[in-house]
Amino acid sequence: MILNAAILGAGFIGQNFIRLALQHGYQLRVLDHNGCPPEFEGRLTWIKGDFGSEDAIRKALQNSKVVFHFISSTVPGDVADESAELIQNVVQTLRLLQLCVQEKVARVVFVSSASVYGVQAVLPVPEPALTEPISSHGIHKLTIEKYLQLYKYQHGLDCKILRLSNPYGPGQSIKGRQGFVAIATGKILAGETIPIRGDGSSVRDFIYIDDVCEALHLLGTTEVAESVFNIGSGQGVSLNQLVETMAGIIGKPLATTYIASRFVDIPASVLDIDRARHILGNEVKFSLEQGLTRTLAFHGVQMTAHNSSNL
Known part of the structure; x- marks a missing residue:
């Protein structure tokens, strides 16, 4: 139909x-x-x-x-x-x-x-x-x-x-004001430090x-x-953990800098996705590492040979 x-x-x-x-x-x-x-x-x-x-x-x-x-x-x-x-x-x-x-x-x-x-x-x-x-x-x-x-x-x-x-993923602007993964990717490509609001402990899904x-x-x-x-993915990860995961995929440490948090920043946000899974039949297919690897590859970021072969 x-x-x-x-x-x-x-x-x-x-x-x-x-x-x-x-x-x-x-x-x-x-x-x-x-x-x-x-x-x-x-x-x-x-x-x-x-x-x-x-x-x-x-x-x-x-x-x-x-x-x-x-x-x-x-x-x-x-x-x-x-x-x-x-x-x-x-x-x-x-x-x-x-x-x-x-x-x-x-x-x-x-x-x-x-x-x-x-x-x-x-x-x-x-x-x-x-x-x-x-x-x-x-x-x-x-x-x-x-x-x-x-x-x-x-x-x-x-x-x-x-x-x-x-x-997050391919197509999200790396020069925009939204999307931590996209903003971090832009900074990596520019050879700049990645700004993290607060102390990096904020948890996102x-x-x-x-x-x-x-x-x-x-x-x-x-x-x-x-x-x-x-x-959502139903899994929470801190901004610090996300940067560590990106560094592991790329195969080198990433420079970060901590900046002031905002009053609208929620300390932790993780969604319960059971309703979508059981009623809608929706399943999350991409792990964080898989999604990040595909996103970084899309933008031409150099990665370890192991991660490049797993695209």
Whole structure:
């Protein structure tokens, strides 16, 4: 069965998912503010436009049964103009949901964030845990989740919400402001020290991008009734441990420097992924070392012969 789908946002996650979706035979309409990359030309319908444009969204939604919503103007560490970001993220998503109802879209798959949980005393964090975000980014994500569930109740617009941990892998900008693995890779290539916030003891749940895309595919096609799923590796690793793992793959020590932490930095974030495993049938296929090896190789980082042969 061919799935007609719209993809809103073709950044790191979006472009990786497009590749997988095309392999599965999706008929895609993609909305992004950038032009279509050469690798996708002739293989899908690309709408160059803004998320705030009703005309552009209508074009993307045309004949689409499932919408994958990847657009966000913030990342967890941003100190933003809350009112402006509220409009760009929440208000514009509300308009999207209204248009989805009008265009008879069946389902919206939304990439939320582990940041909705805030600081938790018990790890790993299951989906029923209290949601107490400590950043505007987390508040926006949680608010959109609530509106998705409201539209499911009021209009029958099905939703699948992916509470994502810390994705990494090929395609993530090594010069951006998000993604510790990507930032560290950029510093390695530049011959610079890797900045680590705090003392490096902060724990994160890193998940390789191919595992994220497989979960998105399942969320787009599943027939299960459950709406909210944690998507991560289910394993916690400190930033210090991550750098040590990267050093082991490369075969040489890596220089680091410790910088001040931020008030939005959660001390430890690890997701309980049992619901995704048992209800959705989702399995994590890439270990941290495997994912890091593939990521470093993609960027041309020299590695030990042993790790190069295991790609």
